[in-house]
Amino acid sequence: MESRVLLVDDDQELCELLADYLQQQGFQVHAVHDGDTALPEIERQAYDAVVLDIMLPGTQGLDILRKLRESSHIPVIMLTARGEDTDRIVGLELGADDYLPKPCNPRELVARLRAVLRRSGGEDNRGTSAAVEISAGDTRLNSATREASHGQHNLALTSAEFNLLRLLVSRAGRAVDKETLSREALGRPLSAYDRSVDVHISKIRRKLAAAGATDLIVSVRGQGYQFAVDASA
Template sequence: MSWGIGILIVDDDPSLRSLIGEFLGNQGFTVLEADGGVQMREFLESHKIDVVILDVMMPGEDGLSLARSLAGRRDLSIIMVSALGSETDRIIGLEVGADDYLPKPVSPRELLARIRAVLRRQQPQDEDEDCYNCYRFGGWRFDLVRRVLYDPKNIIITLSEGEFSLLRTFVERPQRVLTRDQLLDYTRGPDSDAFDRAIDTQISRLRHKLSTRMADELIHTVRNEGYMFLPKVSRT
Protein backbone atom coordinates (compact mmCIF):
# COMPACT_ATOMS: atom_id res chain seq x y z
CA MET A 1 0.00 0.00 0.00
CA SER A 2 1.34 3.43 -0.94
CA TRP A 3 1.48 5.95 1.87
CA GLY A 4 0.56 9.63 1.85
CA ILE A 5 -0.90 11.67 4.71
CA GLY A 6 -1.79 9.09 7.35
CA ILE A 7 -4.95 9.45 9.46
CA LEU A 8 -5.68 7.13 12.38
CA ILE A 9 -9.27 7.05 13.68
CA VAL A 10 -9.51 5.74 17.26
CA ASP A 11 -13.13 5.09 18.27
CA ASP A 12 -15.01 2.13 19.70
CA ASP A 13 -17.97 2.76 17.35
CA PRO A 14 -17.26 0.78 14.13
CA SER A 15 -20.02 2.48 12.13
CA LEU A 16 -18.65 5.93 12.92
CA ARG A 17 -15.10 4.82 12.13
CA SER A 18 -16.27 3.45 8.81
CA LEU A 19 -18.26 6.58 7.90
CA ILE A 20 -15.43 9.00 8.66
CA GLY A 21 -12.81 6.66 7.23
CA GLU A 22 -14.59 6.30 3.90
CA PHE A 23 -15.06 10.07 3.60
CA LEU A 24 -11.42 10.85 4.37
CA GLY A 25 -10.22 8.05 2.12
CA ASN A 26 -12.16 9.60 -0.76
CA GLN A 27 -10.32 12.86 -0.05
CA GLY A 28 -6.99 11.16 -0.73
CA PHE A 29 -5.85 10.40 2.81
CA THR A 30 -4.51 7.02 3.90
CA VAL A 31 -6.86 5.98 6.72
CA LEU A 32 -6.46 3.38 9.45
CA GLU A 33 -9.02 2.50 12.13
CA ALA A 34 -8.44 1.40 15.73
CA ASP A 35 -11.04 0.38 18.30
CA GLY A 36 -8.98 1.49 21.30
CA GLY A 37 -5.60 2.20 22.81
CA VAL A 38 -4.03 -1.21 22.11
CA GLN A 39 -4.68 -1.05 18.37
CA MET A 40 -3.77 2.62 18.30
CA ARG A 41 -0.29 1.93 19.67
CA GLU A 42 0.21 -0.97 17.28
CA PHE A 43 -0.55 1.25 14.28
CA LEU A 44 1.63 4.06 15.59
CA GLU A 45 4.52 1.62 15.87
CA SER A 46 4.07 0.18 12.38
CA HIS A 47 2.86 3.15 10.29
CA LYS A 48 3.62 6.81 9.71
CA ILE A 49 0.63 8.63 11.19
CA ASP A 50 0.21 12.39 10.79
CA VAL A 51 -3.14 12.94 12.54
CA VAL A 52 -4.95 10.92 15.22
CA ILE A 53 -8.72 11.43 15.47
CA LEU A 54 -9.42 10.36 19.02
CA ASP A 55 -12.77 9.68 20.70
CA VAL A 56 -12.96 10.70 24.34
CA MET A 57 -15.51 8.26 25.75
CA MET A 58 -14.24 4.72 25.20
CA PRO A 59 -14.28 1.67 27.47
CA GLY A 60 -11.01 0.88 29.19
CA GLU A 61 -8.41 3.54 28.53
CA ASP A 62 -10.33 6.67 27.55
CA GLY A 63 -9.36 9.31 25.01
CA LEU A 64 -8.06 11.79 27.57
CA SER A 65 -5.61 9.23 28.92
CA LEU A 66 -4.52 8.29 25.39
CA ALA A 67 -4.05 11.95 24.48
CA ARG A 68 -1.79 12.44 27.50
CA SER A 69 0.33 9.50 26.37
CA LEU A 70 0.76 11.09 22.93
CA ALA A 71 1.25 14.67 24.05
CA GLY A 72 5.04 14.51 23.83
CA ARG A 73 5.09 13.44 20.19
CA ARG A 74 5.81 16.30 17.83
CA ASP A 75 5.42 14.22 14.67
CA LEU A 76 1.63 13.94 14.85
CA SER A 77 -1.44 16.01 15.69
CA ILE A 78 -4.43 15.01 17.79
CA ILE A 79 -8.04 15.96 17.08
CA MET A 80 -10.40 14.88 19.86
CA VAL A 81 -14.08 14.18 19.19
CA SER A 82 -16.64 13.67 21.92
CA ALA A 83 -20.30 13.81 22.85
CA LEU A 84 -19.04 15.92 25.76
CA GLY A 85 -19.02 19.32 24.11
CA SER A 86 -19.12 21.83 26.95
CA GLU A 87 -16.50 24.56 27.29
CA THR A 88 -14.96 22.75 30.27
CA ASP A 89 -14.69 19.50 28.30
CA ARG A 90 -13.02 21.28 25.38
CA ILE A 91 -10.56 23.02 27.68
CA ILE A 92 -9.63 19.73 29.37
CA GLY A 93 -9.11 18.06 25.99
CA LEU A 94 -6.84 20.85 24.77
CA GLU A 95 -4.92 20.95 28.05
CA VAL A 96 -4.06 17.23 27.94
CA GLY A 97 -2.45 17.67 24.54
CA ALA A 98 -5.09 17.77 21.79
CA ASP A 99 -4.52 20.19 18.92
CA ASP A 100 -8.24 20.56 18.30
CA TYR A 101 -11.55 19.41 19.79
CA LEU A 102 -14.85 18.72 18.01
CA PRO A 103 -18.21 17.80 19.56
CA LYS A 104 -20.22 14.86 18.25
CA PRO A 105 -22.04 14.42 15.95
CA VAL A 106 -19.05 15.28 13.78
CA SER A 107 -19.53 16.93 10.40
CA PRO A 108 -17.13 15.15 8.01
CA ARG A 109 -16.55 18.37 6.06
CA GLU A 110 -15.71 20.34 9.20
CA LEU A 111 -13.44 17.52 10.34
CA LEU A 112 -11.67 17.68 6.97
CA ALA A 113 -11.14 21.43 7.42
CA ARG A 114 -9.74 20.89 10.93
CA ILE A 115 -7.39 18.17 9.65
CA ARG A 116 -6.06 20.47 6.95
CA ALA A 117 -5.57 23.20 9.55
CA VAL A 118 -3.47 21.03 11.88
CA LEU A 119 -1.49 19.71 8.92
CA ARG A 120 -0.63 23.28 7.91
CA ARG A 121 0.66 23.89 11.41
CA GLN A 122 2.88 20.82 11.08
CA GLN A 123 4.66 22.32 8.08
CA PRO A 124 8.05 23.98 8.67
CA GLN A 125 8.18 27.78 8.51
CA ASP A 126 10.60 27.52 5.62
CA GLU A 127 8.65 25.68 2.94
CA ASP A 128 11.90 24.53 1.31
CA GLU A 129 13.01 22.76 4.47
CA ASP A 130 12.97 18.98 4.18
CA CYS A 131 11.44 19.15 0.72
CA TYR A 132 13.53 17.07 -1.63
CA ASN A 133 12.28 15.28 -4.70
CA CYS A 134 9.66 18.00 -5.21
CA TYR A 135 8.24 19.48 -8.39
CA ARG A 136 7.23 23.15 -8.53
CA PHE A 137 4.93 24.89 -10.98
CA GLY A 138 3.12 28.22 -10.78
CA GLY A 139 3.56 28.49 -7.01
CA TRP A 140 2.49 24.90 -6.39
CA ARG A 141 4.71 22.28 -4.75
CA PHE A 142 4.28 18.57 -5.47
CA ASP A 143 6.08 16.44 -2.88
CA LEU A 144 6.79 12.94 -4.17
CA VAL A 145 8.08 11.72 -0.81
CA ARG A 146 4.97 12.54 1.22
CA ARG A 147 2.77 12.11 -1.88
CA VAL A 148 0.93 15.39 -1.36
CA LEU A 149 0.37 18.63 -3.22
CA TYR A 150 0.73 22.11 -1.69
CA ASP A 151 -1.12 25.01 -3.27
CA PRO A 152 0.43 28.52 -3.61
CA LYS A 153 -0.76 29.34 -0.06
CA ASN A 154 1.00 26.22 1.28
CA ILE A 155 -2.32 24.45 1.93
CA ILE A 156 -2.22 20.68 1.54
CA ILE A 157 -4.36 19.34 -1.31
CA THR A 158 -4.84 15.62 -0.82
CA LEU A 159 -4.74 13.38 -3.88
CA SER A 160 -6.12 9.94 -4.55
CA GLU A 161 -3.74 7.28 -5.85
CA GLY A 162 -4.97 7.84 -9.40
CA GLU A 163 -4.70 11.64 -9.16
CA PHE A 164 -1.19 11.35 -7.74
CA SER A 165 -0.04 9.10 -10.60
CA LEU A 166 -1.65 11.36 -13.18
CA LEU A 167 -0.12 14.57 -11.81
CA ARG A 168 3.28 12.89 -11.56
CA THR A 169 3.00 11.90 -15.22
CA PHE A 170 2.19 15.48 -16.19
CA VAL A 171 4.93 17.19 -14.17
CA GLU A 172 7.52 14.76 -15.52
CA ARG A 173 6.44 15.57 -19.10
CA PRO A 174 5.30 19.20 -19.09
CA GLN A 175 4.31 21.16 -22.19
CA ARG A 176 3.95 17.99 -24.26
CA VAL A 177 0.79 16.54 -25.75
CA LEU A 178 0.04 13.18 -24.15
CA THR A 179 -2.57 10.88 -25.66
CA ARG A 180 -5.00 8.91 -23.52
CA ASP A 181 -3.13 5.70 -24.36
CA GLN A 182 0.14 7.25 -23.21
CA LEU A 183 -1.45 8.47 -19.99
CA LEU A 184 -2.84 5.00 -19.31
CA ASP A 185 0.58 3.45 -19.92
CA TYR A 186 2.39 5.95 -17.70
CA THR A 187 -0.10 5.82 -14.83
CA ARG A 188 -1.24 2.19 -14.88
CA GLY A 189 1.33 0.30 -16.93
CA PRO A 190 1.24 -1.13 -20.45
CA ASP A 191 -0.79 -4.16 -19.38
CA SER A 192 -3.70 -2.06 -18.12
CA ASP A 193 -7.05 -2.91 -19.67
CA ALA A 194 -8.75 0.26 -18.35
CA PHE A 195 -10.90 2.26 -20.74
CA ASP A 196 -9.60 5.65 -21.83
CA ARG A 197 -12.65 7.27 -20.23
CA ALA A 198 -11.08 6.45 -16.86
CA ILE A 199 -8.34 8.94 -17.71
CA ASP A 200 -10.96 11.58 -18.58
CA THR A 201 -12.56 11.10 -15.16
CA GLN A 202 -9.24 11.36 -13.32
CA ILE A 203 -8.30 14.49 -15.27
CA SER A 204 -11.67 16.06 -14.46
CA ARG A 205 -11.12 15.44 -10.74
CA LEU A 206 -7.55 16.70 -10.84
CA ARG A 207 -8.58 19.80 -12.77
CA HIS A 208 -11.22 20.55 -10.15
CA LYS A 209 -8.65 20.43 -7.34
CA LEU A 210 -6.32 22.72 -9.27
CA SER A 211 -8.83 25.13 -10.83
CA THR A 212 -10.54 26.04 -7.55
CA ARG A 213 -7.30 27.64 -6.35
CA MET A 214 -6.05 29.57 -9.37
CA ALA A 215 -7.57 31.13 -12.47
CA ASP A 216 -5.04 29.95 -15.06
CA GLU A 217 -5.67 26.65 -16.82
CA LEU A 218 -3.03 24.04 -16.02
CA ILE A 219 -4.26 21.01 -17.97
CA HIS A 220 -5.22 21.86 -21.54
CA THR A 221 -7.30 19.61 -23.79
CA VAL A 222 -5.80 19.28 -27.27
CA ARG A 223 -8.71 18.33 -29.49
CA ASN A 224 -8.47 14.87 -31.09
CA GLU A 225 -5.00 14.40 -29.58
CA GLY A 226 -4.95 14.35 -25.79
CA TYR A 227 -3.88 16.61 -22.94
CA MET A 228 -1.01 18.99 -22.19
CA PHE A 229 0.30 20.25 -18.83
CA LEU A 230 0.90 23.93 -19.55
CA PRO A 231 3.09 25.46 -16.80
CA LYS A 232 6.85 25.35 -16.61
CA VAL A 233 8.02 22.81 -14.07
CA SER A 234 11.16 22.75 -11.94
CA ARG A 235 12.47 20.04 -9.64
CA THR A 236 14.28 20.22 -6.30
Protein backbone atom coordinates in the same frame (compact mmCIF):
# COMPACT_ATOMS: atom_id res chain seq x y z
CA MET B 1 1.74 12.63 -1.04
CA GLU B 2 -1.34 11.37 0.78
CA SER B 3 -1.57 12.12 4.50
CA ARG B 4 -2.02 9.11 6.77
CA VAL B 5 -4.76 9.49 9.39
CA LEU B 6 -5.57 7.17 12.28
CA LEU B 7 -9.19 7.13 13.50
CA VAL B 8 -9.64 5.96 17.10
CA ASP B 9 -13.33 5.50 17.91
CA ASP B 10 -15.43 2.56 19.11
CA ASP B 11 -18.33 3.58 16.84
CA GLN B 12 -17.46 1.38 13.87
CA GLU B 13 -20.28 2.71 11.72
CA LEU B 14 -19.06 6.27 12.24
CA CYS B 15 -15.49 5.20 11.48
CA GLU B 16 -16.58 3.62 8.20
CA LEU B 17 -18.47 6.79 7.24
CA LEU B 18 -15.55 9.06 8.10
CA ALA B 19 -12.98 6.75 6.50
CA ASP B 20 -14.92 6.59 3.22
CA TYR B 21 -15.20 10.38 3.06
CA LEU B 22 -11.57 10.99 4.03
CA GLN B 23 -10.36 8.52 1.42
CA GLN B 24 -12.45 10.31 -1.21
CA GLN B 25 -10.64 13.49 -0.18
CA GLY B 26 -7.22 11.95 -0.70
CA PHE B 27 -6.32 10.70 2.79
CA GLN B 28 -5.00 7.27 3.72
CA VAL B 29 -7.08 6.08 6.66
CA HIS B 30 -6.80 3.32 9.24
CA ALA B 31 -9.18 2.83 12.18
CA VAL B 32 -8.93 1.13 15.56
CA HIS B 33 -11.84 0.80 17.95
CA ASP B 34 -10.43 0.63 21.47
CA GLY B 35 -7.97 2.61 23.51
CA ASP B 36 -5.57 -0.23 24.24
CA THR B 37 -4.82 -0.65 20.53
CA ALA B 38 -4.28 3.03 19.75
CA LEU B 39 -0.79 3.73 21.14
CA PRO B 40 0.82 0.53 19.77
CA GLU B 41 -0.70 1.36 16.37
CA ILE B 42 0.69 4.91 16.45
CA GLU B 43 4.11 3.52 17.35
CA ARG B 44 3.89 0.88 14.61
CA GLN B 45 2.99 3.21 11.73
CA ALA B 46 4.02 6.74 10.77
CA TYR B 47 0.76 8.70 10.88
CA ASP B 48 0.41 12.37 10.02
CA ALA B 49 -2.59 12.97 12.30
CA VAL B 50 -4.85 11.22 14.79
CA VAL B 51 -8.61 11.66 15.24
CA LEU B 52 -9.22 10.52 18.80
CA ASP B 53 -12.50 9.95 20.62
CA ILE B 54 -12.50 10.74 24.34
CA MET B 55 -14.78 7.89 25.43
CA LEU B 56 -13.26 4.53 24.48
CA PRO B 57 -13.26 0.92 25.68
CA GLY B 58 -10.05 0.25 27.58
CA THR B 59 -7.67 3.20 27.81
CA GLN B 60 -9.56 6.47 27.60
CA GLY B 61 -8.83 9.08 24.95
CA LEU B 62 -7.43 11.66 27.37
CA ASP B 63 -5.04 9.07 28.82
CA ILE B 64 -3.90 8.18 25.30
CA LEU B 65 -3.32 11.86 24.53
CA ARG B 66 -1.40 12.37 27.78
CA LYS B 67 0.87 9.41 27.02
CA LEU B 68 1.29 10.42 23.38
CA ARG B 69 2.42 13.92 24.31
CA GLU B 70 5.28 12.52 26.36
CA SER B 71 7.13 11.68 23.15
CA SER B 72 5.23 12.97 20.11
CA HIS B 73 3.86 16.19 18.64
CA ILE B 74 1.69 14.46 16.04
CA PRO B 75 -1.46 16.56 15.40
CA VAL B 76 -4.47 15.27 17.36
CA ILE B 77 -8.11 16.22 16.85
CA MET B 78 -10.32 15.16 19.75
CA LEU B 79 -13.91 14.03 19.27
CA THR B 80 -16.02 15.13 22.24
CA ALA B 81 -19.64 14.73 23.29
CA ARG B 82 -21.61 17.79 22.28
CA GLY B 83 -21.76 20.30 25.11
CA GLU B 84 -18.93 18.73 27.12
CA ASP B 85 -16.84 21.89 27.47
CA THR B 86 -14.77 20.43 30.31
CA ASP B 87 -13.57 17.56 28.11
CA ARG B 88 -12.58 20.00 25.38
CA ILE B 89 -10.61 22.23 27.74
CA VAL B 90 -8.86 19.27 29.36
CA GLY B 91 -8.02 17.90 25.91
CA LEU B 92 -6.49 21.21 24.87
CA GLU B 93 -4.58 21.40 28.16
CA LEU B 94 -3.12 17.96 27.48
CA GLY B 95 -1.96 18.99 24.01
CA ALA B 96 -4.81 18.37 21.56
CA ASP B 97 -4.55 20.60 18.49
CA ASP B 98 -8.28 20.91 17.90
CA TYR B 99 -11.61 19.32 18.76
CA LEU B 100 -14.95 18.52 17.15
CA PRO B 101 -18.23 17.69 18.88
CA LYS B 102 -19.92 14.40 17.96
CA PRO B 103 -21.68 13.62 15.76
CA CYS B 104 -19.26 15.47 13.50
CA ASN B 105 -19.72 16.52 9.90
CA PRO B 106 -17.18 14.66 7.69
CA ARG B 107 -16.67 17.78 5.60
CA GLU B 108 -15.77 19.82 8.69
CA LEU B 109 -13.41 17.09 9.87
CA VAL B 110 -11.58 17.26 6.54
CA ALA B 111 -11.27 21.04 6.88
CA ARG B 112 -9.93 20.73 10.42
CA LEU B 113 -7.48 17.99 9.40
CA ARG B 114 -6.13 20.04 6.53
CA ALA B 115 -5.73 23.02 8.84
CA VAL B 116 -3.75 21.11 11.49
CA LEU B 117 -1.66 19.39 8.82
CA ARG B 118 -0.78 22.72 7.22
CA ARG B 119 0.17 24.08 10.63
CA SER B 120 2.35 21.06 11.37
CA GLY B 121 3.93 20.95 7.92
CA GLY B 122 2.26 17.63 7.15
CA GLU B 123 0.34 18.84 4.10
CA ASP B 124 1.07 21.44 1.42
CA ASN B 125 4.35 22.36 3.12
CA ARG B 126 6.10 19.12 2.26
CA GLY B 127 9.24 19.50 0.26
CA THR B 128 10.10 22.97 1.58
CA SER B 129 13.64 23.05 2.87
CA ALA B 130 14.37 26.74 3.37
CA ALA B 131 14.60 27.51 7.09
CA VAL B 132 12.48 30.44 8.13
CA GLU B 133 13.64 31.68 11.50
CA ILE B 134 12.14 34.45 13.59
CA SER B 135 13.10 35.65 17.03
CA ALA B 136 12.32 38.19 19.71
CA GLY B 137 14.84 38.50 22.50
CA ASP B 138 15.93 35.02 23.51
CA THR B 139 12.87 33.34 21.98
CA ARG B 140 13.52 31.72 18.60
CA LEU B 141 11.35 29.72 16.21
CA ASN B 142 12.26 27.79 13.07
CA SER B 143 9.33 27.19 10.73
CA ALA B 144 11.16 24.53 8.72
CA THR B 145 11.95 22.28 11.68
CA ARG B 146 8.95 23.40 13.73
CA GLU B 147 11.25 23.93 16.71
CA ALA B 148 11.00 26.70 19.29
CA SER B 149 13.39 27.60 22.07
CA HIS B 150 14.07 30.21 24.70
CA GLY B 151 17.72 30.61 25.57
CA GLN B 152 19.12 27.09 25.70
CA HIS B 153 15.75 25.49 26.44
CA ASN B 154 13.62 23.64 23.88
CA LEU B 155 9.99 24.63 24.40
CA ALA B 156 8.51 21.36 23.01
CA LEU B 157 5.40 23.03 21.58
CA THR B 158 2.46 21.31 19.96
CA SER B 159 1.52 22.35 16.43
CA ALA B 160 -1.15 24.79 17.61
CA GLU B 161 1.13 26.26 20.28
CA PHE B 162 3.95 26.73 17.78
CA ASN B 163 1.74 28.65 15.39
CA LEU B 164 0.31 30.88 18.10
CA LEU B 165 3.76 31.72 19.44
CA ARG B 166 5.13 32.27 15.94
CA LEU B 167 2.35 34.74 15.20
CA LEU B 168 2.88 36.60 18.46
CA VAL B 169 6.67 36.70 18.06
CA SER B 170 6.36 37.92 14.46
CA ARG B 171 4.34 40.84 15.81
CA ALA B 172 6.29 41.36 19.02
CA GLY B 173 5.36 44.58 20.77
CA ARG B 174 1.91 44.71 19.17
CA ALA B 175 -1.36 43.32 20.46
CA VAL B 176 -2.90 40.54 18.36
CA ASP B 177 -6.63 40.04 18.78
CA LYS B 178 -8.10 36.61 19.45
CA GLU B 179 -9.98 36.50 16.15
CA THR B 180 -6.68 36.92 14.26
CA LEU B 181 -4.97 34.35 16.47
CA SER B 182 -7.74 31.83 15.86
CA ARG B 183 -7.92 32.39 12.10
CA GLU B 184 -4.21 32.58 11.35
CA ALA B 185 -2.80 30.17 13.95
CA LEU B 186 -5.62 27.68 14.50
CA GLY B 187 -7.07 27.82 10.98
CA ARG B 188 -10.66 28.65 11.92
CA PRO B 189 -12.77 31.66 12.91
CA LEU B 190 -13.27 32.36 16.58
CA SER B 191 -16.66 31.17 17.75
CA ALA B 192 -18.68 32.23 20.77
CA TYR B 193 -17.43 30.76 24.07
CA ASP B 194 -14.41 29.23 22.30
CA ARG B 195 -11.53 29.17 24.78
CA SER B 196 -9.03 27.34 22.59
CA VAL B 197 -6.75 30.35 22.14
CA ASP B 198 -6.72 31.09 25.88
CA VAL B 199 -5.94 27.47 26.79
CA HIS B 200 -3.11 27.21 24.28
CA ILE B 201 -1.65 30.56 25.41
CA SER B 202 -1.76 29.38 29.02
CA LYS B 203 0.27 26.30 28.07
CA ILE B 204 2.82 28.37 26.12
CA ARG B 205 3.25 30.65 29.13
CA ARG B 206 3.95 27.66 31.37
CA LYS B 207 6.55 26.30 28.96
CA LEU B 208 8.23 29.70 28.70
CA ALA B 209 8.22 30.00 32.49
CA ALA B 210 9.87 26.57 32.76
CA ALA B 211 12.57 27.94 30.45
CA GLY B 212 13.09 30.92 32.78
CA ALA B 213 10.94 33.43 30.89
CA THR B 214 7.96 34.97 32.66
CA ASP B 215 5.57 37.70 31.55
CA LEU B 216 6.63 37.51 27.90
CA ILE B 217 3.04 37.00 26.73
CA VAL B 218 0.80 39.66 28.23
CA SER B 219 -2.97 39.95 28.06
CA VAL B 220 -4.24 43.14 26.47
CA ARG B 221 -7.66 43.84 27.87
CA GLY B 222 -10.38 43.96 25.26
CA GLN B 223 -7.96 42.96 22.48
CA GLY B 224 -5.96 39.80 22.86
CA TYR B 225 -2.32 39.02 23.58
CA GLN B 226 1.05 40.66 23.02
CA PHE B 227 4.58 39.25 23.01
CA ALA B 228 6.89 41.56 24.93
CA VAL B 229 10.65 41.10 24.49
CA ASP B 230 12.42 40.28 27.73
CA ALA B 231 13.92 43.51 28.99
CA SER B 232 17.05 41.63 30.11
CA ALA B 233 17.66 40.17 26.64
